[in-house]
Amino acid sequence: DSGVTQTPKHLITATGQRVTLRCSPRSGDLSVYWYQQSLDQGLQFLIHYYNGEERAKGNILERFSAQQFPDLHSELNLSSLELGDSALYFCASSVVEREGRHEQFFGPGTRLTVL
């Protein structure tokens, strides 16, 4: 158990709908990262938040948005869903350790199926 929690575990919805995925980082971690794992694109970075502020964006569609709240949990919002959005969505959190060691701890993922 990495200490990162994600809800829900599974989500089945229809095209055109909107969903929200939730992530709670490990206690004390300020950074939250979102990744998408699909069959054809592999694991891709979507977005990074640090202490409530957006820090970096990857290949995130305009239909997708995210935020990190004061309690440090994060939500990834996916709207106008398409079949191709079906994927496993991971959240990861990190804290900078001493000596510059850096590690991202991954949650169990949310499997999204768009029908």
Added chain:
Amino acid sequence: AQTVTQSQPEMSVQEAETVTLSCTYDTSESNYYLFWYKQPPSRQMILVIRQEAYKQQNATENRFSVNFQKAAKSFSLKISDSQLGDTAMYFCAFMKEMNRDDKIIFGKGTRLHILP
């Protein structure tokens, strides 16, 4: 832009054998981090081993070790005395130096089967 290439989509080895998974990467950065992540059928992403580019010594974690060749931009993973529980997808990954765009870039993965 950084890229990570895993040239072996799938591999199979007998239990107790040693197996090496290959990974090459491309970057113009001088300092960075390299990782191997394991993804078993449960889909959980598990960090197996980490290497800081400024360290010349190859990282080891029990039965797992790496061969880090910075000049060649190569980062292979060796699993010794392989066990059935090592069956998983293995991802090689790259990250720039901490605090500078620290997203992880993953390779496409190598599916490893450990045969009884």
